[in-house]
Amino acid sequence: MKKTISEYDFTQAFTDMNRSNNFSYEGLKALFNYFEELGEEIELDVIAICCEYTEYSDAHEFAGAYSDDYLVWDIEPEEADEEEGTEAIEGEIDYEATLDKIRDHTQVIDIDGESFITQAF
Numbered sequence: 001m002k003k004t005i006s007e008y009d010f011t012q013a014f015t016d017m018n019r020s021n022n023f024s025y026e027g028l029k030a031l032f033n034y035f036e037e038l039g040e041e042i043e044l045d046v047i048a049i050c051c052e053y054t055e056y057s058d059a060h061e062f063a064g065a066y067s068d069d070y071l072v073w074d075i076e077p078e079e080a081d082e083e084e085g086t087e088a089i090e091g092e093i094d095y096e097a098t099l100d101k102i103r104d105h106t107q108v109i110d111i112d113g114e115s116f117i118t119q120a121f
Helices: 007-016 025-038 046-052 059-065 095-103
Strands: 053-056 073-075 108-110 116-119
Touching (some): 025 108, 053 059
16 A cells, blocks of 8 residues: 655654654755655655765765765865964865765755755765
């Protein structure tokens, strides 16, 4: 037996299973759209989805979980050097290039141009 579910049913299933903290509302909508675009019938297993996918608020959070090697910089960060009198420079990440680098290893679902979801690898 199968049941076609709506975006509301999908997001509500996470609330019903006390898993609404695993993903933001925008993240759940992005996941729902991702699964819809696959065009395959899948079983809605909230626990399995929570184990297989993780939402990150930004690339720095992802790098903290995996490695800084995934970050692609537009402007490299630099530490301050008191002896030379230079100030620290906060780096800027190339978001698209960073996601492309992560995509070399796993599925990436962009949420809003800063946060994203990856499939565990």
